[in-house]
Amino acid sequence: MDLNSEDRDMTWEVAQKTVEMIFASPSLDIKIEFQGGEPLLNFEIIRDIVDYAEMLNRFAKKNLQFVICTNLTLIDNTMLEYCKAHEIFLSTSLDGSRDVQNANRKPRVGSSDGYTMFIDGLMRARQVLGARACSPLLTVTRTNLNDLNSVVDEYMRLEFNGVFIRALNPYGYASTNMKALGYSVDEFVSAYKSALNYIIRRNTEGHFFVEYFASLLLKRILTPFPTGFVDLQSPCGNIIGGVIYDYDGNVYASDEGRMLARMGDRKFLLGNVRRDSWQSIFKGSKAQEIVKASCLETLSECSMCAYQMYCGSDPVRYYTESGDFYGRRPSSGACRKTKGILDYIFYLLRRDDDEINSVFWSWLRAQC
Numbered sequence: 001m002d003l004n005s006e007d008r009d010m011t012w013e014v015a016q017k018t019v020e021m022i023f024a025s026p027s028l029d030i031k032i033e034f035q036g037g038e039p040l041l042n043f044e045i046i047r048d049i050v051d052y053a054e055m056l057n058r059f060a061k062k063n064l065q066f067v068i069c070t071n072l073t074l075i076d077n078t079m080l081e082y083c084k085a086h087e088i089f090l091s092t093s094l095d096g097s098r099d100v101q102n103a104n105r106k107p108r109v110g111s112s113d114g115y116t117m118f119i120d121g122l123m124r125a126r127q128v129l130g131a132r133a134c135s136p137l138l139t140v141t142r143t144n145l146n147d148l149n150s151v152v153d154e155y156m157r158l159e160f161n162g163v164f165i166r167a168l169n170p171y172g173y174a175s176t177n178m179k180a181l182g183y184s185v186d187e188f189v190s191a192y193k194s195a196l197n198y199i200i201r202r203n204t205e206g207h208f209f210v211e212y213f214a215s216l217l218l219k220r221i222l223t224p225f226p227t228g229f230v231d232l233q234s235p236c237g238n239i240i241g242g243v244i245y246d247y248d249g250n251v252y253a254s255d256e257g258r259m260l261a262r263m264g265d266r267k268f269l270l271g272n273v274r275r276d277s278w279q280s281i282f283k284g285s286k287a288q289e290i291v292k293a294s295c296l297e298t299l300s301e302c303s304m305c306a307y308q309m310y311c312g313s314d315p316v317r318y319y320t321e322s323g324d325f326y327g328r329r330p331s332s333g334a335c336r337k338t339k340g341i342l343d344y345i346f347y348l349l350r351r352d353d354d355e356i357n358s359v360f361w362s363w364l365r366a367q368c
């Protein structure tokens with residue numbers, strides 16, 4: 001893809017209508033997250049959207065937050081000063097050491113050493129925004145699957161407080177490269193368990209470091225509080241917790257739904273900000289059908305499953321795997337992965353080991 005091409009840049013007309021639709025939501029908490037490609041390639045529209053949202057919010061008085069998901073390679077001091085002035089949080093991607101990061105995330109501009117560009121950007125961001133203003137996301141691929149301990153070491157070396165061990169989803173670029181990047185559910189669960197053991201051990205040695213997926217599950221298991229994590233709730237967070245506004249004004253139930261549309265299937269397209277109203281998009285028959293399909297309590301296998309109250313169901317995932325919103329859970333990869341991880345968390349809890357329990361509770365206290 002040509003990075004200078006403006007075909008996929010959001011125009012001001014679409015941006016304005018998008019912000020107005022966001023503010024039509026009855027929710028008092030609004031988070032606007034900019035995702036790409038690389039959103040910093042069109043920083044002007046980010047600035048326009050933030051300025052316009054802040055103006056509307058003078059009257060709406062909602063709890064308004066902004067996040068930019070960026071690989072940090074294009075970030076400069078002007079952008080960072082703007083982020084500081086408007087309290088914009090940065091989210092980024094880190095898959096491990098220099099070799100892994102360079103293999104997984106080749107920069108499309110500049111040097112082929114994306115890792116060095118990432119580190120430069122991270123240090124600059126920390127200087128302007130502070131140590132905790134930028135958090136990374138890990139994607140597990142074949143390149144780092146069997147070396148997650150080194151990934152954890154790299155995160156700790158860079159003074160991050162935790163990692164979310166996230167499996168590859170079968171959408172977009174990953175779907176066409178599954179042979180090179182992919183692995184089986186059993187391989188992932190086994191690697192996850194061993195990395196979780198390593199993280200727990202590092203904690204018992206005195207280093208506070210969280211595995212965020214386990215921490216979310218533990219919050220569901222050990223406390224009465226919700227996590228706000230869209231994948232672990234029923235109905236799931238698609239549409240009612242978040243939607244994707246694409247550059248052309250199309251509104252999708254989730255980012256995976258948008259990626260599916262790129263692959264030619266517009267099943268999760270809810271409407272367009274230029275021609276549809278908030279009511280027709282968020283209360284229309286398609287939105288209702290998708291939300292209904294994500295209520296675990298009403299799904300045949302899930303309604304009988306011991307893990308139902310800790311789990312969630314993403315209809316996009318089941319549609320991708322089986323061709324319908326409901327799928328057959330026990331044979332789906334997403335279900336087997338969640339069950340495998342929950343089996344292990346319950347195994348650790350049943351051991352009632354004081355050291356492990358105190359690590360888990362330290363993670364939960366940090367979420368409060």
Ligand code: SF4
Pocket residue numbers: 296301302303305306307308311312313329330334335336338339
């Ligand atoms: S683990 Fe599987 S069967 Fe159980 S609730 Fe989750 S998706 Fe449904």
